[in-house]
Amino acid sequence: MSAETAICGRYDCRETFAKTLEALAETDERIVAVVNDSVGSSKLVGFQKRFPDRLINVGIAEQTMVGVGAGLANGGKTPFVSAAACFLTARALEQIKADVAYTKTNVKLCGMSSGVAYGELGPTHHSIEDFAWLRLLPNLTIIAPSDRWETAEAIKAAAATEGPFFLRLSRMPVPDLKRPAGATFRVGAAETLRDGRDAAIIANGVMVSRALEAAEQLAASGLNVRVVNMASIAPLDVEAIGAAAATGAIVTVEEHSVRGGLGGAVAEVIATSCPCRVRILGFPGFLPTGSPEFLLERFGLTATGIAAAVREIVGARKAA
């Protein structure tokens, strides 16, 4: 087993993805992987060595990759279709709609290096629209895990649950989050990582650790902020959003466009059933070049940026 990449206690969850998939494939022969020349970038070199017949590389052909995944599911397999999120979701969107979501095939789409993981490569390689265009598709479960534990749990849940999944995975190193002993992962259930009554931060993916840091900063200045990890965008935990709304102010944080993603999903619930102030943090549109960290900082997606947004929204509520 390869040593996991650790940068100051932060980990690249693709390695957890690959390790978990290999372990599942060991006992479940239905599990296969489908890639578009993305064996290395999906960290599936080990899987390929162990299960050479069960790693299907269709070449650089995303539409065929997703269609082949649907066909493998028809043939009784559990395909994990793994490719850079930007190409998987945009290039093959109609296959995801028709062959996977509408046909309801047991395909597990794994969008690797999502968000701005490919920061310097520019907007063609950023995947900050995927929540928006996939969230519209019925039958498709969408999960953005926050760390190694949740990545492993999400993959196990996807393998164990019949039906279409989209797992939004990152290569951006993240720390292991502190969770109470016995924490469990449930598809469609949000996780309250920190309680608080002054406001709520709802985040997912690589933003959850930053949201927790923001809550620490705010606690030091006397604001008790709830932090909700909303890894599942679909199905959505409407109850958890209602509980967050009871604090009177919500800040959503995602490594995604501010339109149509986690913030959009939360806003749809808030606007129709539990009105409260909402700030949506994310990216405004096509982004300039820069490292992932640079882009997060530039657009306020840091602990400090999130804390500032919370102070602002709480101040506005008090002033009203």
Added chain:
Amino acid sequence: MSTSHPLAELTRAKARQIRRRALGMVYRAKQGHPGGDMSVADILATLYFGALRVDPANPNDPKRDRFILSKGHCTGALYATLAERGFIPIESLDTYMQPLSLLNGHPNRNYTPGVETNTGPLGHGVPVAIGVAIAGQIDRADYRVFVVVGDGELQEGSNWEAALTAGHRGLANLTLIIDRNGLQQGARTEDTAKLEPLADKWRAFGWDVVEVDGHDHDALLAIFTAPAGGRSKPLCVIAHTHKGQGVSFMRDQVFWHHGALSQSQYELALQEIG
């Protein structure tokens, strides 16, 4: 001229019935794709009544042969075939495209037994068929996978991505049938984005190619029932057909890609089909 196949008499009778029922569906629905329904009818009849190992009582049998209609707009012919073969009730055909009918204008696996994948947008069937064929190879299963595309549909690039993959993997359990009626929605394929030399293209992508009169039941049956065991490549069957085959006023007429029939047209068509 092919030799007479023992099942050809049956499949010809089934094809007539499929054409009659499909036209009835289009007539009642006042819409549909009758031109393509008529061109593919003989292919469907020979597959479903002469070649496919499928069981309407067990439509999800893992060992079944798979059939995918990638040109999903030709549901008139597909549903008529599935009804004739016993997958869906004959009476259900009367609901074709009516409000809330399970028989949508394009096939839906979740509503209609016998449908393998939801098609409608073109260029989707071949990749899915390849996926099933790969699953069969991994499992060393002996089922076969058949997929029908329209010729105009081949202008979709996804087919050619898929062609590369199938050729590369030598999927001998896969048979692609091209309904080569020469017409697409608006004009002749060769006046739109030409496909010829079509056989050379598939050979260049690593496929075996056979050309056949797509209305000759003896020839179609001979191809579809030939054992795949001797081959090491996927098979592309270029079935030369006529849009609107069997109905004089529709035959080779681009106008009949989609449309409704008047009562007199419907009656004349039934007379001609016999």
